[in-house]
Amino acid sequence: MTAGPGNGNGGGGGIWGTCLTGVGVLAFAFLPSILFSLSRNSAPYWLDVLNTVGLYTILALSLNVILGHAGMFHMGHAAFFAIGAYATAILNTSFGWSIMATMPVAALAAGLVAAVVAWPIIHLRGDYLLIVTIGIVEIVRIAITNDIFGLTGGSNGMYGISRPSFFGFTLIKPEHFFYFIWLTVGLTVLLFHWLENSRFGRALKFIKEDTVAAESMGVNTTRYKLMAFVIGAAWAGLAGTIFASRMKTISPESFTFSESVLLFTIVILGGKGSQRGVLLGSFLVMGLPEFFRGFQDKRILVFGAALVVMMIFRPQGLLPSKPSRYRLPGTLSERYGGQEAGDKPPPLPGGDGPGPVA
Amino acid sequence: MRILSLNNVTKTFGGLVAVAGVSCGVDRGAVVGLIGPNGAGKTTVFNMITGSTRPDDGHIFFAGHSIRGLRPHRIVALGIARTFQTIRLFPGLSVLENVLSGCHCRMRSGLVSSLLRLPGQRREERLVIERAMAELEFVGLAGLWRSTAGSLAYGDQRRLEIARALATEPRLLILDEPAGGMNEQETQELAALVGSIRDRDVTIMLIEHDMGFVMPVCDQLLVMENGILIAQGTPQEIQNNPKVVEAYLGLDEDA
Ligand SMILES: Nc1ncnc2c1ncn2[C@@H]1O[C@H](COP(=O)(O)OP(=O)(O)O)[C@@H](O)[C@H]1O
Ligand SMILES: [Mg+2]
Numbered sequence: 001m002t003a004g005p006g007n008g009n010g011g012g013g014g015i016w017g018t019c020l021t022g023v024g025v026l027a028f029a030f031l032p033s034i035l036f037s038l039s040r041n042s043a044p045y046w047l048d049v050l051n052t053v054g055l056y057t058i059l060a061l062s063l064n065v066i067l068g069h070a071g072m073f074h075m076g077h078a079a080f081f082a083i084g085a086y087a088t089a090i091l092n093t094s095f096g097w098s099i100m101a102t103m104p105v106a107a108l109a110a111g112l113v114a115a116v117v118a119w120p121i122i123h124l125r126g127d128y129l130l131i132v133t134i135g136i137v138e139i140v141r142i143a144i145t146n147d148i149f150g151l152t153g154g155s156n157g158m159y160g161i162s163r164p165s166f167f168g169f170t171l172i173k174p175e176h177f178f179y180f181i182w183l184t185v186g187l188t189v190l191l192f193h194w195l196e197n198s199r200f201g202r203a204l205k206f207i208k209e210d211t212v213a214a215e216s217m218g219v220n221t222t223r224y225k226l227m228a229f230v231i232g233a234a235w236a237g238l239a240g241t242i243f244a245s246r247m248k249t250i251s252p253e254s255f256t257f258s259e260s261v262l263l264f265t266i267v268i269l270g271g272k273g274s275q276r277g278v279l280l281g282s283f284l285v286m287g288l289p290e291f292f293r294g295f296q297d298k299r300i301l302v303f304g305a306a307l308v309v310m311m312i313f314r315p316q317g318l319l320p321s322k323p324s325r326y327r328l329p330g331t332l333s334e335r336y337g338g339q340e341a342g343d344k345p346p347p348l349p350g351g352d353g354p355g356p357v358a
Numbered sequence: 359m360r361i362l363s364l365n366n367v368t369k370t371f372g373g374l375v376a377v378a379g380v381s382c383g384v385d386r387g388a389v390v391g392l393i394g395p396n397g398a399g400k401t402t403v404f405n406m407i408t409g410s411t412r413p414d415d416g417h418i419f420f421a422g423h424s425i426r427g428l429r430p431h432r433i434v435a436l437g438i439a440r441t442f443q444t445i446r447l448f449p450g451l452s453v454l455e456n457v458l459s460g461c462h463c464r465m466r467s468g469l470v471s472s473l474l475r476l477p478g479q480r481r482e483e484r485l486v487i488e489r490a491m492a493e494l495e496f497v498g499l500a501g502l503w504r505s506t507a508g509s510l511a512y513g514d515q516r517r518l519e520i521a522r523a524l525a526t527e528p529r530l531l532i533l534d535e536p537a538g539g540m541n542e543q544e545t546q547e548l549a550a551l552v553g554s555i556r557d558r559d560v561t562i563m564l565i566e567h568d569m570g571f572v573m574p575v576c577d578q579l580l581v582m583e584n585g586i587l588i589a590q591g592t593p594q595e596i597q598n599n600p601k602v603v604e605a606y607l608g609l610d611e612d613a
Contacts, residue, residue, distance in 0.1 A: 194473060195469075198467060199462060200473075213446045216430045216442075218463030324455070336500055
């Protein structure tokens, strides 16, 4: 990268952060082997846990575009996850499509439904939007429970969904899915990081900061909000494909309101708009309870309490998003300083620099 | 040549007539001052030109387009940019990012090229940063590009708002009380800045109470009182207009 936004969310910051992230990713890639060498019997179980965490990471990252970047309070994300999963299940079991072929259709279907339902509500203020999005997840759940169009199997759900395969290699074991899911997580992080540090991502940032000012500076605020909503939903649809083919069986219970709340919690707890935060949030919300089996069914209660505490002491989340970093090209960089260096103000040219707001 | 004309523009809030049938025109390249006592309806006129407020009645034409009822971002794209009476920066974002918000409407990268960071998108990012820095140099804030906008001194925030508006490449720049809260020296610098903006072939409309600032800077003045345009003319003519002296300028003598 020569100019433009630097590696904003690269890690701890600077070269050490990058190295640390690299080592972490490498260690993660060997995790299945490490787990198997530790214990042949329990390794598949722990890989399944990691796969669940990964899947929720993808979902939470997609919600992060809507909730974190655009600042829209959307608590119905499970609806789009469900649409993706059912699109894959229907195309695969009834029409014989291969799983990977259903993936783009699942994303498209979720994105399309999102565009249609969001169109009339996109301008609503935070609290109103929240209520309407809760309605969306209920409508979708009720529709699939009632076997809409005779395609969704009603409350029994759908079974016999195939496994994904690539060039004749079919993913069956947890370690196969581990690589599939976590590579998708990596791709998601990369694409959304690029998106965040672009004209598109900046527009969302302006909207989140002050919608009226953003509109007055020339940002088509409704269009960008709608696009953020559709992108997030489409990505949740894509996660639905992975979920359906991993479970082989899906039913309406997997896509309830509490699922939406869980995703919302991950983003808020980890840090709205921060991909590192969302990653941490997924591990805490989806992974941690596995270490305390007795605590499983009290999960919602515990995370509810954790959220309350967070809102009081650290409302920006555990790993809050950091300001984007820009680099000035060539001569400008010589004149005014290159890479952004923390929060320290630059040396002042004339002496009349930043002072307290009058 | 007329760049902007208002035709019988009217706005009421509840029972209150804020702007009552204002008709006027602005010539290309002029600096036009809109003056009048508080509550006269000046800001409301600006809000209707920029699309923030929808007129109840009347027509607004800008460079051959009827812009009445267009959303603000469309009007910005056509070439009208503004600053706010009460500063409305993005206070949590950097000075540079604030100016980049103005550049947005002249950029082209879309969703796909951003998501995939295509070469064209990266080139545009590089160019737009240079463009934003040029505007910051123009208003004298380039050295503060990485500071948080909200941490700037008051006068600097006002100038940053102007840089942000200029980044939209406007043909008409609308300044609502740009000298508000500025000290003597900053106000003088602002007058010089307005002059150099006009030298860039940008037409300017401004609201300002400080007559020491308005009189030398403006070519034309519009005077409003109680939602009505009571006079228009050169600063010389306005100073000698009995209606204006009575309604507005005369206040000083009464005090
Ligand atoms: N959004 C609004 N809602 C209700 N009344 C308003 C609104 N905006 C302005 N007004 C009223 O319209 C009148 C003109 O206001 P304004 O245009 O801000 O005056 P000026 O800028 O000349 O001081 C004032 O009486 C003000 O209270
Ligand atoms: Mg005003």
